[in-house]
Amino acid sequence: MTRKNKTKPRPRIDGAPPPPPPFRAVYDDLYRAWGPQHWWPGRTRFEIIVGAILTQNTAWTNVEKAIRRLRIERALNPKSLHRADLRTLAEWIRPAGYYNVKAKRLRAFTGMLFGRFDGKLSRLFALDTPTLRDTLLSVNGIGPETADSIILYAAHRPRFVIDTYTRRVLVRHGWIDRRAGYDDIAEQFMRAIPEDTSLYNEFHALIVRLGKEHCRARPHCEACPLKAYLPKGGPHLR
Numbered sequence: 001m002t003r004k005n006k007t008k009p010r011p012r013i014d015g016a017p018p019p020p021p022p023f024r025a026v027y028d029d030l031y032r033a034w035g036p037q038h039w040w041p042g043r044t045r046f047e048i049i050v051g052a053i054l055t056q057n058t059a060w061t062n063v064e065k066a067i068r069r070l071r072i073e074r075a076l077n078p079k080s081l082h083r084a085d086l087r088t089l090a091e092w093i094r095p096a097g098y099y100n101v102k103a104k105r106l107r108a109f110t111g112m113l114f115g116r117f118d119g120k121l122s123r124l125f126a127l128d129t130p131t132l133r134d135t136l137l138s139v140n141g142i143g144p145e146t147a148d149s150i151i152l153y154a155a156h157r158p159r160f161v162i163d164t165y166t167r168r169v170l171v172r173h174g175w176i177d178r179r180a181g182y183d184d185i186a187e188q189f190m191r192a193i194p195e196d197t198s199l200y201n202e203f204h205a206l207i208v209r210l211g212k213e214h215c216r217a218r219p220h221c222e223a224c225p226l227k228a229y230l231p232k233g234g235p236h237l238r
C-alpha cells in the first residue's frame with residue numbers, strides 16, 4: 001500500500017467531525033519500519049482456534065507451552081479435545097492461566113462444533129461471515145476479539161482484530177474515544193483499509209509489535225515509528 005498524505009488529526013473549529021484516523025498511513029509507516037512479520041498463530045485451523053481461546057488474558061509464550069502439551073497429548077483435534085476429561089484438559093493447558101475457565105471454553109467450542117456441525121470445521125466455516133461471527137459469539141467465553149481472531153486466522157476472512165495494543169495506540173493518539181466500543185473501532189479500520197485478509201493479518205501483527213516494543217504501559221515514543229503522529233503535548237495517557 002502506498003502512502004499519499006500523512007494526515008495528522010487535529011481539532012476542527014467549524015463544528016465538522018474530525019477527520020478519520022490515518023490508518024493507511026500508519027500501516028505504511030509501520031511496514032516500512034519493520035517489514036512483514038510472518039505471523040501465523042498455529043499450524044492448523046483447529047490449533048489457531050485453540051490458541052485464540054487460550055490467549056485471553058495471557059502472553060502468547062504461555063499459550064505456546066499449553067499448545068505444546070496438547071500436541072504431546074495428541075489432543076489438538078476436535079474429537080480428542082471434546083472427549084478429554086475436563087479436569088485433565090485443564091491440567092494440560094495450565095501454563096495458559098485461568099485453566100479451569102479456559103478448559104470449559106474450549107469444551108464449549110467443541111460442544112457447539114459437534115452439536116451443530118457434526119464436529120467438522122469445514123461445515124462451520126461454510127457459513128457466511130456474519131453468521132459465522134454470530135455463531136462464534138454465541139459460544140460461552142468467545143467475545144468479539146476471539147471471534148475475529150478465529151475468522152481472520154482460521155477462516156482466512158477479512159475481519160480486523162482489535163486488541164489491547166490497538167486500543168491503547170488509538171487512544172494515545174486521540175484517534176478514538178477511550179470509551180469506544182469494540183465493533184465501532186473495528187468498523188473504522190475496515191472502512192479505511194480495503195478488505196484483504198493478508199493486509200489485516202499484517203497490520204495486526206505490526207500493531208502487536210508496536211505494543212510490545214514501544215507502546216507499553218509506559219510508552220517509549222522517542223524511537224517509535226509513529227512518533228510523527230503524536231498529538232501536541234504528547235500521548236494521551238489518561
Ligand code: SF4
Nearest residue numbers: 214215219221224235
Ligand atoms: S509514538 Fe508513543 S504513543 Fe504513539 S504508538 Fe509510539 S509509543 Fe505509543
